[in-house]
Amino acid sequence: MKALGIINFSGHHIRVEGMQDYRPIGAFSFLGRYRAIDFPISNMSNSGIDQIQVYVNQKPRSLAEHLGTGRHYNINSKRGKLQLLFSENGAENSLYDTDIAAYIENMECIEHSTCPYVVIAPSYMIYAQDFHDVIKTHIESGADISLLYHSVDNAKEAFLNCDVLNLNKQKGVLSIEKNRGTAKNRTIFMDTYVMKRELFIELVYKAKKLSSMYTLPQIINVECDELDVRGISHRGYFATITDLKSYFDANLALMDFKNVQSLFNEDWPIYTKTNDSCPTQYFDTADVKRSIVCNGCLIEGTVENSVIGRGCIIKKGAVVKNCVLLSETEVGEDVYLENQVVDKHARIIHAKEIIAQSEKPGYIRREDTI
């Protein structure tokens, strides 16, 4: 069954300190080579969805540049379509900056689609999922709406900005509420929906009528009694990017190769825009362990349990431990870095050591020299 793919932005309750000043979460670098949005777009493309709308509500430059024509996502260049839909509704008050407002603003594009279904996925969560299977399950169950969830056992300290689904034994959704960190075991809502396109349009208008503050999960929560809303469980690697810590953790969790295998699969490629960087060069003084390293780097120092983005320079005597280095950063001679997220083009050359605790990783600004 044909579905229209919709990729949503993060709500205004989510804020990633530092990083988000420069770009929307969907454009965040992930594992150096990717951007967060590559995951939902690749999931859709691999599932045979070739009409994809990407919604963005702030600083669209980096996303527009990254998505381009969408050709690198393996979407048919004639029959397929990747649209970037920009909306800016929070100028007078951020409470107006909702997903519903963005859908209303671009309703034409949603109404003109001929796909009977919609699949909505967030740009700020990282997972692999065959949406074709989800649509099939949805149709077979006869549900009005299907919501994807992931069961976790650390909801007290993680996923605090996310919603949870309250499910009955038959996976019926009783309600959607905020994760308030009151229980360890929760079913985290992955902000991923499948429903008929017509129902989606109806819900958008209904939400708008009830309150300008309403979001899609809120209107579905209201409708839970009237509609047949069901949960579908997701397995495999799952991470959300809702603050700096979760961004840091989402990257470093993949230093465990078992997690790499659970997110990446030869039959389920994750597409991204190539940068044509040459391979990475290791010199005799290099000492790299348990890390993921992108192309174009020059490594003379020590790297441990870290993500090294594209084109980074790590000089002799430098130590990079538990860090996420975005592309083209430089770590000077004998500099010691621990538990840091280093934004693009930053150069750490004068500081001797910058250390944070893994519970509260540090952030080094883009283009900064320290």
Added chain:
Amino acid sequence: MKQNNMLAMILAGGRGSRLHDLTNKVAKPAVSYGGKYRIIDFPLSNCANSGIDVVGVLTQYESILLNSYVAAGRRWGLDAKDSGVYVLPPREKADVDLNVYRGTADAISQNIDFIDTYSPEYLLVLSGDHIYKMNYAKILDYHKANNADATIAVIEVPMQEASRFGIMNTDETGQIVEFEEKPQQPKSNLASMGIYIFDWKILRKMLVADMKDPESSHDFGKDIIPSMLADNRKLCAYKFQGYWKDVGTIDSLWEANMDLLAKNNTLDLNDPSWKIYTEDTTELPHYVGTNAEIKGAYITQGCHIEGEVRNSVLFTGAKVGPSAKVIDSVLMPGAIVEDGAVVTRALVADNIRIGANAVVGSADSDHIELVAKRVKGEE
């Protein structure tokens, strides 16, 4: 054609038989190099970076992979309107017998009709199997400034090796007075790089005459250049400085890869102003395991290293298992070195598996061992 009215033709039909098993199924220009590239990425990227919009690629030997590879011109950005990479294998034409390309010049002659459709002022003839970075716009400027009929790029080689090359003897102004193919007593050390710029109108006439000459071997070096000199045409030598390598043998292919391990090596593939473009793969960035040991290496996407790598180049998707050692070696795309295996001074071909605890190559061998068949390990 808008930028400089020069069309490029890349000669990519050669087999490269001294590369043995590496060129059993692919032509030499399609052989992998430098972790993620194929050799033909170099002339194609040079063309794209030099502002040349139309490139013809003359293929012949085992051309299935090469044809489909170069046809995707967008890899090198050669896909704008009025731009493209055209694959030109020998073809049947009305009123002419179907012939394979009998020589480098014949390959161009058989495509005069193709070149004429663009009516270029200049024709750039390149070889598809050399590794170097060159701005062809500069050699065109030199050609125009000299008002030459043809300009040939040359590189200084050590005098004792000059007898292996086509040597250009020039006067004090850089004008070529004599060309000698592999001279026993070389008079100069200026070797032809197989890079020619011709005035298309002049070359066209010469090619038409050459096609009818039963004595000709239809080769640029042996026939066209000598007859241009005999006609008193103005041929100039353009001195190129920089990295240039013709990788004819397994040893030289290995060596060219090893050249990339030197700090500040002259090929400098990391230069953002002159990138070499290649096929985009969906492989992950490379993963380095907890017990890995990497000293002196050139490593690309898709590699997974758990063991030890020293002074080696690892191509896309190469894997080194726990306790395995890869020393002074080249692992071509998808090569796998299983747990405990030791690879020394070897070139492991595409997708070849070296079994657990197997030992391949040796530190004191004269030549580099080519491993083109699966090596069984201990079960």
